Amino acid sequence: MVSSSSPSCNLRSLLERLLELRQQVVEGSQKYLAAWGCLTSPPAAIHNLARYLALRQQDLRSLQLELAAAGLSSLGRCESRVLESLDAVIAILAATQGLTHTAPSYEEFYAGDTALEQHAEALFGPPSPHRRARIMVTLPSEAAEQPELLLQLLERGMNVARINCAHDEPSVWEKMVAHLRQAEAQTQRRCKILLDLAGPKIRTGPVAMPPGKTKVYRGDRILLTAKVPEASAGISCQVTCSLPEVLAHLQVGASVWIDDGKIGARVVRIEPAGVVLExxxxxxxxxKLRAEKGLNFPDSQLQIRSLTDKDCQDLDFVVRHADLVGYSFVQQPADLQLLVSELERRQARPDLGLILKMETQRAVKNLPALIATVAGCRPLGVMIARGDLAVEIGWLRLGEIQEELLWICEAAQVPVVWATQVLDQLTKEGLPSRPELSDAVMSARAECVMLNKGPYLLEAVALLDELLARMQTHQHKKSQRLRALYSWR
Known part of the structure; x- marks a missing residue:
């Protein structure tokens, strides 16, 4: 008689639990598909995404330990192949019990990885010969007057040129595009162009401070208003809001962040003149409280049109010149449908790609639904805009949320852009910091890495090019690549 602790009994128990888990995943995925309106013949990527979300509703940590101890996959890298991973393990366990279960073929097992690479190529163009991750570069205004800069960027490894529509104007952008096309012809290298819509940027306006006061401190009160009024008793300072309609959505207790999170406050009172923050x-x-600094309202549901009048004007330029359009402040499927309808109205070509920028809590929560909204319609990518996102969700949670975004996108076969302050000190000062080198190493798990402008931009592109090439021999997405070690052979 076999004891309850025998290997055979343990394997039988694992098989039963995995079969039950597989059934839960299959049934649970239907809930997501129904919510997205994709129950009838969903694309393979969306079906896998629904299964992944269903799988991740379970706490699998103890099961993972048991699977690993039995020499089996612990399902820790199943993002692109949920059912295939389960079936592969179940097939092995079934064989130990004299049973059969169909295992996926090699091609079926890696079909999700192959599709993700194809989607990345459709979005960003073919990768450089020596690395899979692309490099996106935010073009400075000087690129309109210095054609040699575009040539040097291409030679150092730029794959995507980003033009920020919040700066300059169409006549300047047109010069940048012309110089890039000229550099492409000289180098025989193709480079995609991303036009990044400005979106409804909420910023501080004119600031009024009491006489002799230059800074705000903890405990100070600020009147956030549509128009700077006469001085109010007990108010330390006053500042206007560039989009005053958001003030109507703020409630007592709501948090407000100013200047990329450098000043944090809470709403303590609502007045006819505006909102009082402490x-x-x-x-x-x-x-110092300054004008033209960002305002974030992470606790408030702001009803703001995601496409501004300026964005709609800029779309006319986008459909003529861009390969990709970056969508700021997209938060729900209706926002995405609005952009798609505006592109269709302008008869944008079908291969014009969309980059959804994850900047708010609401966008993160709705990401699966956003992906499902345009699945199969246009090339689609997601940008992890870590600056605004950190302010919105809190610095403490940024690390885990950026990981979850990577996992969700891999499950949906959607390429990711790793953005904000990559090699920032190198780009601005000429020497990298140790922490930003580690951050750049982590960025290799994305399909594209974005650099911002600075006086040492060329040096940053060259370093990132080499670093990404080195790291891909060690890691692919979450998976370690066990190539021979350099130092101990």
């Missing part, structure tokens, strides 16, 4: 997070030495 500063609760700021450096001990205080912080």
């Amino acid at each position: 500063v609760d997070k700021v450096a001990p030495q205080g912080k």
Whole structure:
């Protein structure tokens, strides 16, 4: 008689649990497909995404330990192949019990990885010969007057040129595009162009401070208003909001962040003149409150049109010149449908790709539904805009959320752009910091890495090109690549 602790009994128990888990995944995925309106013949990527979300509703940590101890896959790298991973393990366990279960073929097992690479190529163009991750570069204004800059960027490894529509104007962008096309002809290298829509940027306007006061400190009160009024009793300072309609959506207790999170405050009172904030997070030495700084409202459901009038005007330029369009402040499927309808109205070519920028909590929560909205319609990518996102969700959660975004996108076969402050010190000062080198190493798991402009941009592109090439021999997405070690052979 076999004891309850025998290997045979343990394997039988694992098989039963995995079969039950597989059934839960299959049934649970239907809930997501129904919510997205994709129950009838969903694309393979969306079906896998639904299965992945169903799988991740379970706490699998103890099961993973048991699977690993039995020499089996612990399902820790199943993003692109949920059922295939389960079936591969179930087939092995079934064989130990004299049973049969169909295992996926090699091609079936890696079909999701292959599709992701195809989608990345459709979006960003073919990869450089020595690395899979592309490099996106935000073009400075000087690129309109210095054609040699585009040539040098291409020679150092730029794959995608980003033009930020929040800066300059169409006549300047047109010069940048012309110089890039000329550089392509000289180098015989193709480079995609991303036009990044400005979106409804919420910023501070004119600031009024009491006489002799230059900074705000913890405990100070700020009146956030549509128009700077006469001085109010007990108010430390006053500042206008560039989109005053958002003030109507703020409630007492809601958090407000100013200047990329350098000043944190909460709403303590609503007045006819505006909203009174009390500063609760700021450096001990205080912080100057300036105009043209970002405002974030992570606790508030802002009803703001995701496409501004300026964005719609810029779309006329986009459909003529861009390969990709970046969508700021996209938060729900209706926002995405609005952009798609505007592109269709302008008869944009079908291969014009969309880059959805993850900047808010709401966007993160709705990402699967956003992906399902345009699945199979246009090339689609996701940008992890870590600056605004960190302010919105909190610095403490940024690390885990950027990981989850990578997993969700891999499950949906959607390429990712890793953005914000990559090699920032190198780009601005000429020497990288140790932490930003580690961050750049982590960025190799994305399909594209974005650099911002700075006086040492060329050096940053060259370093990132080499770093990404080195790292891909060690890691692919979450999977370690066990090539021979350099130092101990």
